[in-house]
Amino acid sequence: MLPLAGIRVLDFSTLLPGPMAGLFLAEAGAEVIKIERPGTGDEMRSYSPRFGEDSANFVLLNRGKRSIAIDLKAPGALEQLTPLIESTDVLIEQFRPGVMERLGLGHAALSRINPSLVYCSITGFGQTGPRRDMAAHDLNYLALTGLLSLTGDREGAPGMPQMPIADIAAGTYPALVNVLLALLKRQRTGQGCHLDISMTDNLFVLAYWGLADGFAAGTWPTAGSALTTGASPRYQIYRTADGGYLSAGPIEQRFWDVFCRLIDLDPALRNDARDPAATRAGVAARIAAYPTVHWRRVFEGQDACCAVVTNLADAVRDPHVIDRRIFDRRVGVGDETIPALPVPIDPALRDSAVVKSAPRLGADNSLAGMGG
Structure with missing residues (x-):
């Protein structure tokens, strides 16, 4: 028995935050039903690179x-949708505040249909406050919470994050x-x-040490x-002779002593x-x-607390990653498959199916009494 077996989720969200949350729930056994616009569906379907009819991004997030x-x-x-709503346990949406209300799908309306419904709204700034209607993306949330200001060096501009942190x-x-x-x-x-769920609110926890100071x-x-x-020299990225980089984090004295000895520091x-x-x-x-x-051999x-900076292509082929088998599960389109996302769910709590597919747009319309 999977921990979320029997739990039904209606997911009105698109792109990343909500769909990834839905993926985690699905991998733990929930039935996750995406509610998509006819014709185009989730915007993520149109992204590149392509994998089958949709984008590889969409396929990974909606397995x-x-x-x-x-x-x-x-x-x-x-x-x-009312019969589905009556039998749904969780609803996820990430429209701007007020949109679901205008559609007749706000929390107040749906809780009258299903008082036990867990209704999850994901937004940039929350349901209240002066910025609630502001258009923004990941980079803007990082900027407004002060986190982006900490990414540059003393003289430089803030660094561009290479992953959607918020x-x-x-x-x-x-x-x-x-x-x-x-x-x-x-x-x-x-x-x-x-x-x-306000992404801006929730970013501050990442700066716990700065808030303490x-x-x-x-x-x-x-x-x-x-x-x-x-x-500190104990928490730095250092460049090597051939243009590579070493991440050095020997903060504690016992690690620092080893580090200094290994590099033969004056x-x-x-x-x-x-x-x-x-x-x-x-x-x-x-x-x-x-x-x-040289440094890879020295610190092996x-x-x-040191590691050579590796690229993503090499990282997924690392012997430790292979031994942990985190990319063993696959997501398929027809006869083709690629590794599925290694979601942070213990194997004991995760669906053991090795290969699953992402849904074709409208493939389950019959659940709402519609043609497929």
Whole structure:
């Protein structure tokens, strides 16, 4: 028995935060039904690269789900969906505040149909507040929470994040946690609830250390000024002789001692409290003296909290990753398959099916009494 077997989820969301949360729920046994617009469906279907009729992005995020294509603005749409809503446990949506209400699908209306419904709204800024209707994306949420300001060095502009931090860390994961908590509460009370998942609100937890410094000591961190933003030689990215990079994080003294010994750092520079900038420059010079392969060999098997920066293509072929078998499951289109996303669900709690497909648009219209 999978932990979410028998749980039905109606997912009105598109693109990333909601669909990824739905994927996690589906992998734990829930029946997840995407509600999509006719003709085009989820915008993610149109992305590239292609994998079958849809994009590879869509296929990865929607493995094992079902799809109903329905015009939510059409007369009778709510009546058509009502039997599904009555039997649904969780609803996920990520429209701007007020959109679902205008469609007749707001929490107040649907809770009258199904009082036990867990209704999860994912937005950039939450259901209330002066920014609730502001258009924004991941980069903007990072900018407005101060996190982006910490990504550059002391002299440089903020760095461009190369992954959707807010969407996943502040959208998908909080949605998943709160849905599961709400389902647990419902077991005891029989009542559903409305979950207000604000990606901006949820980003602040990622800066817990900066908040501690600021609130308790009044020393708000800036780029290049704190332990994890570039001030310390013990937490840096150093360039190697052939243009590669070494990530060095020997923060604790026992790791720092090993690190200094392995790179043969001048003993006069090993007390980095005396002159952190001089120690940082000395370490940089030592790392820059040898190619990447040298440092990979030097730090292999050593307790120094160091790792060569690898690219994504090499990372998925790493012996440790292969041994952990995290890419063993597949998502298929016809006879073709690619590795499925390694979702953060323990194998004991996850559907064991090796190959699943993503839904064809409208493939499950019969669930709403519509033609397929």
